[in-house]
Amino acid sequence: MPTVDAIVAAANKGPPLSSFSRGTKVKGGGKMSLLKGYSYELEENPGEGFAEGFKPALTPAEILFMGAFEGKYLNDCTDEFPREWFLYAAAAGKLSPVADVSVNHFKVGSRQPLSVWKEKGWSPARGRHVAADTGRAILADSKQNPDERGWFQWYCRYWLGRRIPALDKVQIGRWRSFARHAGSVKAHCSPGAITCSVRERQALLQWAYNPFI
Template structure:
């Protein structure tokens, strides 16, 4: 055998031995139990909440007198849908509670005497409003403020469950306010049962023109920061009474802005009420609104009562325009 042939045979043997060794190693590996690859634990990104409840937020921040409170009555509406098909609502203590319990012992506000003096030291600086052919009132000092119900109308037709002028304990001021209704012109309350219609300690929905409960108590308004105590401790309606008489003050713009958002030309409650007239196919209303059992009384008593509290009542001219414009 030649030298070349010998080398070739040796290479074949060597390769055969190497091949056997490699094959055995491969089999050995296959016989080993295989473990699944370790899974990477997913890191959860916990997002911190960006919002907190309105109740918590209100307790942590100072109330803002410019806050939009057009939703004052919104949470009440769901409880009185289609009220014309049901008996008149009874007072709900959870809905409209008045501060009948003894007030907590709190220190009086350090500026209480100055604040109280401001309630009585104002003077008449503007003339009474004029009334146009549609029954809308106009004030020379504020042409954009156009209610169509006077304070006397609101009181006599039935409002605020007869309890608006009751003795009121203010937590903010640490004192009780009473008898301030006596500043109103005598003709507004002549022949009226004041105990029932104005200073009733209990909210009575039967007093209201539309016979339903709506809105929040003055205590709740105070908690929400909607009352500017330097001017009117009872809030919106007391402001309206004094504005009507002729007082002008720094809180006028805020109160008129609130009125616009509620029952102004594009106010929330005004549009809601007009929309319900149209949805029911009603094209006429009683201009005076005396008959609560008539057409006007059948269209959403809760919203109608809310609008009355804000010195507005649907009139024929506004309904006719809404039928055309639908806005």
């Protein structure tokens, strides 16, 4: 089992944020990749050229730094993403070699197992191909959706500058739909009462919404 020190050591060997720009070719990382040798070319500079109306409140780096996904979502992807993402999160005590709810910002779990995502068609499964262009079909199809870890992995790659128009439209639509959770927090919690609805606040953080509303 890797340690946090091992994750940090691997991150130190990874690319700095300054090495990413439009035209950069990025090799997909992680042991879970469904597409052997997957890579992509950035069509935008990091953090730029977002679709109209897509205005996330948090960057991937900020989400990881604040504490999300039990501290282990991308720990085997240090060769794909900017090393600063991992180094800053590690310095804040927000990385873990095993799932650890205590490193989440609100100290609660707020996600379902990947097996559930695949079962519901929210992420692709090995060998699955669905000849349709509906949102759920695109998400479930490994030929149309290379992001087997779900929305946050998509967001990390989108933020860097990758663009897959059909997939991007679906994932941005899911992000917009998630706003209902912000509405629920506002309806049930007084302004600034951050100990109210902590599970929903953790979910908002992981979907790049402001969790402190």
